[in-house]
Amino acid sequence: VETLKKELETTESKVATFKERYAGALPEHMEMHMNLLQQTAMDIKEIDRDYKSTQEELRYLDVELATARSGINKRLGDTPTATFSSEAELNKVKLELERAQSLYSESHPTVKSLKRRLENLEKTVAAENAGASVVKPKGADIETDLMVAKVQTKIDAAKARLISLDEQKRALRQKVDDLQARISRSPEVEKGLFTLMRDYENAKSKYEEVKSKQLNAKIAENLEQENKAERFTMVESPAFPEKPIKPNRKKLIGLGLFGAIAISFGFVFLLETINARVRGADALEAITKIRPLVTVPYIYTQAEIKRKKHFYRYLIIGLVAFIVISSIIVHLLVMPLDILFVKLLNRFA
Secondary structure (H helix, E strand, C coil): CHHHHHHHHHHHHHHHHHHHHCHHHCHHHHHHHHHHHHHHHHHHHHHHHHHHHHHHHHHHHHHHHHHHHCCHHHCCCCHHHHHHHHHHHHHHHHHHHHHHHHHCCCCCHHHHHHHHHHHHHHHHHHHHHHHHHCCCHHHHHHHHHHHHHHHHHHHHHHHHHHHHHHHHHHHHHHHHHHHHHHHHHHHHHHHHHHHHHHHHHHHHHHHHHHHHHHHHHHHHHHHHHCCCCCCCCCCCCCCCCCCCCCCCHHHHHHHHHHHHHHHHHHHHHHHHHHCCCCCCHHHHHHHHCCCCCCCCCCCCCHHHHHHHHHHHHHHHHHHHHHHHHHHHHHHHHHCCHHHHHHHHHHHHC
16 A cells, blocks of 8 residues: 555656646647737737837828928028928828728727827928028028937937837737647647556556555454454355245235126125115115006117127227237237247246
8 A cells, every 4th residue: 555655656747747847838828828829919919000000100200300401490491391381281181190090999000100200290381381481591400400409309209119010029929929838738748648647547446445455454353353343154055945835826816807897796795785776676666655657668779780790890800909909919029929939938837
């Protein structure tokens, strides 16, 4: 028993060590890994959308920075054209924002990007209108420098956001690779775990069997020591009886027939006692105290006689048909009639 117990503990330790070693690739974690893989793929798609949106914003900011650096606000002759172009771009962005808001929520990256572009265009148009109304060379230069600095800040923020998104995407890609490796390793881990669990179940069943036998032996030993046990030795195996002894079937059949006849007569006698009908001339004379002059029996008509003959004929035919059909059924489904007849003769012989 101690050897089996140590073997069982060793197998348990192997199972625990195996599960600890392959904790991330166990079969019971397969569904969780699949869900994580699906969620990570969705996160990567979301980051790709944010990355593309930020790239578009960065391209727009580069154009805006080039425009600001060219000193376009200082040129009065070009101001109306630039203002008209900025206003057209502003109207275009407004339409795109309305269309995006009808398709996406306010937190969607496309909506956020369009809102930022709209704010920048509104500021640009306002600055161009102010520069076109009054020519202030120094003020225009200062305003241009401020606009360049503001656009450059936005460009730096967009680049930083691109770097952050790229790092997030790499981390998610690494997570996807890790999950895929765990999922691909899961069948092999499942096979090894199945082998260990089979060894564990075998060791456990052996230990429990030997432990049960040891316990029974100990109980038997205690009973024998206390003189509470009895020993039984089978000298000869019991033999099957060759013929029935109890009950006596002949007596049962005779008693059954006699009882059926007695009960029938008793039931008829009881019915006659209960029934108050007048039957016969003597009964009528006993009631009326007058002797009938003549007794006329019931006269059957030809139709009744014919109907009675037909009834008995059909009854006999039906009984014969019933006996024949029953014999065929017994012969085909239960036992051949010749064998049944021989068994009945042997039984009642």
